[in-house]
Amino acid sequence: MKRAYRPFALLAAAMLLTAFGGYGPETLANNATGQIPTDQITATRDGSHDFDFLYGKWRMPNHRLVKRLAGSHEWEDFMSYDECHPLPGGLGNEDFFKTDHWKDFVGMTTRTYDPKTGLWRLYWVDNTFSGGVMEAPVVGKFEGNIGVFEAPDTFNGKPIIVRFTWTVHPKGSKVAADWAQAFSTDGGKTWETNWTNEIIPMDDAEAAQHFGPGI
């Protein structure tokens, strides 16, 4: 969701495509006929509503490790504001993340759902670090109230795995959910959490202040 670094290595990209099946030549045939081969359909839980909890407008206290994978324990705190809504046609959802921690910062997450595999892909782009290019997605799903989404990537030239963890709290909780980003340099054995935030509902007045009456 908020990864300010390079797109993941091409080798890693190949691994990801292999690991998750993804699109392939069959997609072409499918598109021409509008048919999905029945042998590709396996029973998966319908996770298409697993991000519905995020629809709305939120205040997010952020807690961010300033230097990653450096043994540092220096954290910075800042506020962000977020608005999430569904995309049409069952594609998924998108949200806009605004903060003044970086000047006039806006980030966008697009979450697309694959009903065939039950997997979500979470894409990130922002107006400060991304250079007009979507980052490669982290991929995963929810089990119970916890969603884990991972992707291979590189950080300062070294291969890492990036993981987002969403934890959804019971309805009516003061904090609706929390989010964490962690990196692993040892193939997932150990993780360094470097960014967390909490999703707190805003009232209409506060929301209008950050997103205007329109959104």
Add this chain to the structure above:
Amino acid sequence: MLPRPYRPFSLLAAALLLTAFGSVSDADTPAGATGAAVRDGSHDFDFEMGKWKMHNRRLLHPLTGSTTWVEFDSYSVGTQLPGGIGNQDVNRNDYFKKGFVGLTYRLYDPRTGLWSIYWVDNLSMQGAFVDPVVGKFTGNTGVFEGPFTFNGKPALGRYTWTVSPKGSAITAHFEQAFSGDGGKTWEPNFVNDLVPADR
């Protein structure tokens, strides 16, 4: 903006593309500080903001020598994204399937002046964006290209936008073409005209 029913581009081609257009910035260095002077193209898709009806012509079997075209209507809505990220377009039709929705993101890099145009739809994409076509406008014509694999072979995809003078009945014209020979020859396979609509 339109369904490109093919694979994302090959990894080798991806590497070439990243090299050609420069990678996104590293770590915590904001982009934009290092750029040479580039024309501000951030408003080049403003013409597409709003509601549109399109009459589409589609070549059924690209790069096969076939000349069988089909025609159908679709509707599109273009909206800006916040913070200068770019814009998005939602395309609806009942041709590919009832309730078909295709989503385009056009993301702008002020450092290079290039747009990256991404497509995903609710029919064939399995929740993954097609790798982008990349390019820019020169005058009233925008050309956006990217490598991919089509029917197992390396190919190039190209979008060409031609914007009409203000007040024209047709606001803009779109064409998608593929090349199977590295860009020497191109076969258009999807064309439409944007006409203002009220839905």
